[in-house]
Amino acid sequence: MKSAILVFPGINRERDMARALKLASGHEPAMVWHAETALPNGTDLVVVPGGFSYGDYLRCGAIAARAPVMDAVRDFAAGGGLVLGVCNGFQILCEAGLLPGVLMRNARLKFICHDVHLRVERSDTPFTRGYNAGQVIRVPVAHGEGNYEADEETLKRLEGDGRVLYRYCSAAGVVDEQSNINGAAASIAGIVNDRGNVLGMMPHPENHVEDIMGCTDGRGLFAGLVAHLEKAA
Amino acid sequence: MKARVTVTLKSGILDPQGKAIEGALKSLGVDGVTSVRQGKVFDIEIAGSDKARAEAALKDAADKLLANTVIENYRVEVLS
Numbered sequence: 001m002k003s004a005i006l007v008f009p010g011i012n013r014e015r016d017m018a019r020a021l022k023l024a025s026g027h028e029p030a031m032v033w034h035a036e037t038a039l040p041n042g043t044d045l046v047v048v049p050g051g052f053s054y055g056d057y058l059r060c061g062a063i064a065a066r067a068p069v070m071d072a073v074r075d076f077a078a079g080g081g082l083v084l085g086v087c088n089g090f091q092i093l094c095e096a097g098l099l100p101g102v103l104m105r106n107a108r109l110k111f112i113c114h115d116v117h118l119r120v121e122r123s124d125t126p127f128t129r130g131y132n133a134g135q136v137i138r139v140p141v142a143h144g145e146g147n148y149e150a151d152e153e154t155l156k157r158l159e160g161d162g163r164v165l166y167r168y169c170s171a172a173g174v175v176d177e178q179s180n181i182n183g184a185a186a187s188i189a190g191i192v193n194d195r196g197n198v199l200g201m202m203p204h205p206e207n208h209v210e211d212i213m214g215c216t217d218g219r220g221l222f223a224g225l226v227a228h229l230e231k232a233a
Numbered sequence: 234m235k236a237r238v239t240v241t242l243k244s245g246i247l248d249p250q251g252k253a254i255e256g257a258l259k260s261l262g263v264d265g266v267t268s269v270r271q272g273k274v275f276d277i278e279i280a281g282s283d284k285a286r287a288e289a290a291l292k293d294a295a296d297k298l299l300a301n302t303v304i305e306n307y308r309v310e311v312l313s
Binding site for chain 2: 150183
């Protein structure tokens with residue numbers, strides 16, 4: 001799996017992501033600067049990492065979404081290439097129009113930085129095939145703007161088409177108000193586009209991939225991507 | 234020319250920041266405040282003297298970057 005990680009000024013999770021991808025695939029990902037106009041040849045997966053691109057000026061992800069490299073990402077996604085956006089990366093993909101909706105300020109206004117539980121809604125996608133449907137995983141979040149919102153019709157479509165892949169839940173897998181840390185519509189933690197090749201999620205699976213991190217629940221996402229691409233090759 | 238673009242949240246969109254400000258104003262004893270919605274103002278200098286053209290450019294700016302039209306409305310004014 002040849003992956004490319006986009007690097008914007010103010011991003012700070014790109015090395016965590018590189019480490020997780022290397023661990024899963026054995027290949028060092030390419031780091032692609034935002035001013036580039038093309039992705040490396042043979043890229044299988046584009047990752048938009050977390051952080052605070054452009055200091056979250058204007059709106060989270062708004063300025064990064066208009067960077068030159070994003071046109072190449074748009075073409076890549078239009079051709080069916082896999083794109084993963086985590087945290088600020090999710091915000092950037094929404095702002096770029098690659099995913100519907102918007103990430104608003106957390107409902108209780110606080111920056112949230114702790115582990116959460118996620119329910120994997122289905123396992124038949126490149127982004128979830130490393131898990132079982134209904135499986136509960138534990139991964140960290142670190143965000144102030146993770147409150148996913150979209151108009152009613154969009155939400156209906158997301159649910160109807162099974163495009164919500166990850167949802168905030170309790171340790172037992174119950175989706176309720178209490179476990180919905182940021183007030184997101186329908187406890188949405190991660191969604192895919194209509195074609196199913198672009199995933200945006202607020203939590204950080206890349207931070208739970210090694211024993212030293214105290215949990216390896218994030219591994220399944222990367223292992224699933226590797227398995228998907230190997231099968232496709 | 235001087236121009237101003239005002240970006241506001243669409244009605245019905247929850248504005249937790251506005252709510253917090255509203256609460257603070259109430260606790261300061263400011264009289265009669267019933268609701269606060271937070272928005273953004275951009276003061277922009279624009280070249281030339283063609284008002285219609287400037288308005289078109291500002292609309293373009295708002296659509297492309299200044300506002301996220303999923304949740305925000307904007308108003309464009311050429312001031313002078």
